[in-house]
Amino acid sequence: MRIEKIVLREMNMTMKAPFTTSFGSVQEKRFLIVEVYDELGNCGYGEGEAFEAPWYTEETTATCWHIIESFLAPILLNRDIEHPREVTQFFKPIRRNMMAKSAVECAVWDAYAKRLGEPLWKVLGGTREKIAVGVSIGLQPTTSQLYDKIDAALEDGYGRIKVKIKPGNDVQLIRAIRERYPDMPLMADANSAYTLDDMDTLRQLDAFHLMMIEQPLGADDILNHAKLQKELTTPICLDESIHSYEDVVTAIELRGCGVINVKQARVGGLEEVRRIHDLCLHHGIKVWCGGMLESGIGRAHAVALTSLEGFTMPGDTAGSDHYWYEDLIDPIVDVEGGYVHMKDAPGIGYKVNRERLDKYTERKLEL
Ligand SMILES: O=C(O)CCC(=O)C1=CC=C[C@@H](O)[C@@H]1C(=O)O
Numbered sequence: 090m091r092i093e094k095i096v097l098r099e100m101n102m103t104m105k106a107p108f109t110t111s112f113g114s115v116q117e118k119r120f121l122i123v124e125v126y127d128e129l130g131n132c133g134y135g136e137g138e139a140f141e142a143p144w145y146t147e148e149t150t151a152t153c154w155h156i157i158e159s160f161l162a163p164i165l166l167n168r169d170i171e172h173p174r175e176v177t178q179f180f181k182p183i184r185r186n187m188m189a190k191s192a193v194e195c196a197v198w199d200a201y202a203k204r205l206g207e208p209l210w211k212v213l214g215g216t217r218e219k220i221a222v223g224v225s226i227g228l229q230p231t232t233s234q235l236y237d238k239i240d241a242a243l244e245d246g247y248g249r250i251k252v253k254i255k256p257g258n259d260v261q262l263i264r265a266i267r268e269r270y271p272d273m274p275l276m277a278d279a280n281s282a283y284t285l286d287d288m289d290t291l292r293q294l295d296a297f298h299l300m301m302i303e304q305p306l307g308a309d310d311i312l313n314h315a316k317l318q319k320e321l322t323t324p325i326c327l328d329e330s331i332h333s334y335e336d337v338v339t340a341i342e343l344r345g346c347g348v349i350n351v352k353q354a355r356v357g358g359l360e361e362v363r364r365i366h367d368l369c370l371h372h373g374i375k376v377w378c379g380g381m382l383e384s385g386i387g388r389a390h391a392v393a394l395t396s397l398e399g400f401t402m403p404g405d406t407a408g409s410d411h412y413w414y415e416d417l418i419d420p421i422v423d424v425e426g427g428y429v430h431m432k433d434a435p436g437i438g439y440k441v442n443r444e445r446l447d448k449y450t451e452r453k454l455e456l
């Protein structure tokens with residue numbers, strides 16, 4: 090397969106409601122879509138999932154555009170590729186910039202699967218056709234608004250609820266949720282808002298049989314997560330700390346977590362997720378698929394990944410209508426009774442609606 094053209098688009102879409110975490114709020118989502126064309130005219134799509142500001146990882150929409158235009162596209166253009174797994178190796182000389190790499194790598198996988206006439210999930214080695222899905226609920230202005238969101242999610246069939254916590258909005262909040270929903274599969278995500286000085290607070294969270302506590306401490310701090318994990322019975326789940334297979338090796342060696350939230354965008358693409366998935370399976374570490382409030386294109390890649398045998402926990406791959414009035418794909422990623430079903434169509438399995446793609450494109454570059 091020869092990559093003959095790459096198109097880069099900057100998109101701007103507004104979410105139905107703001108999504109608030111310990112580090113900020115997003116409603117207008119500015120992100121990238123990458124189109125990769127092979128010599129037969131197959132087009133693969135990938136999503137640049139970084140946010141506009143560097144508060145989740147160091148990357149932004151603007152840095153991703155720069156890295157793709159100036160460094161990644163030139164590596165791939167007019168290059169013969171046997172298999173998409175090679176892309177990770179081609180990109181090795183470029184340090185980090187995982188979200189930029191992932192956008193392009195995902196597009197190559199989609200084009201490759203379309204070329205084979207196979208659904209991406211099968212090309213990735215997935216086996217499960219029906220996947221349980223959870224939902225992530227941002228911080229709400231009041232607890233009763235949070236209850237409304239939880240009720241709506243449970244009514245839609247979501248099988249696991251993730252809520253956001255931050256200092257001052259933690260133990261009491263989780264206690265209140267637990268009293269109202271005693272048996273609901275529940276987890277809390279702190280997005281790095283705590284330090285070991287908050288040990289007392291974090292210890293108190295152990296009382297609420299949470300499935301896990303996600304990323305309580307600093308993004309660059311696997312060592313202190315290991316110290317914390319020793320003090321807690323609730324498994325720690327790492328999100329922002331994991332950028333690569335090597336980070337997972339470190340976390341496992343240090344016993345820094347019991348669970349990994351993996352996102353293709355954060356680790357540089359689908360091949361790296363697959364390696365991490367295999368490693369976790371080998372070591373008995375649970376792994377599940379997170380989300381980046383992405384459009385249907387990025388979501389479709391995440392959904393394909395969750396068909397791999399180790400993704401047994403519900404991920405953050407909520408349906409398109411949870412966030413968007415309209416999506417870039419047809420049909421939308423649809424969650425029925427808490428499950429998403431794999432599609433049989435080639436590639437990501439969803440058709441990109443070109444009219445809507447153009448409607449939300451604010452900048453376009455053909456390389
Ligand atoms: O995409 C989804 O549905 C889940 C979104 C979600 O929880 C997150 C997306 C991006 C950054 C964070 O705020 C958060 C996370 O930490 O997982």
Ligand SMILES: [Mg+2]
Pocket residue numbers: 278280303304328329350
């Ligand atoms: Mg998280």
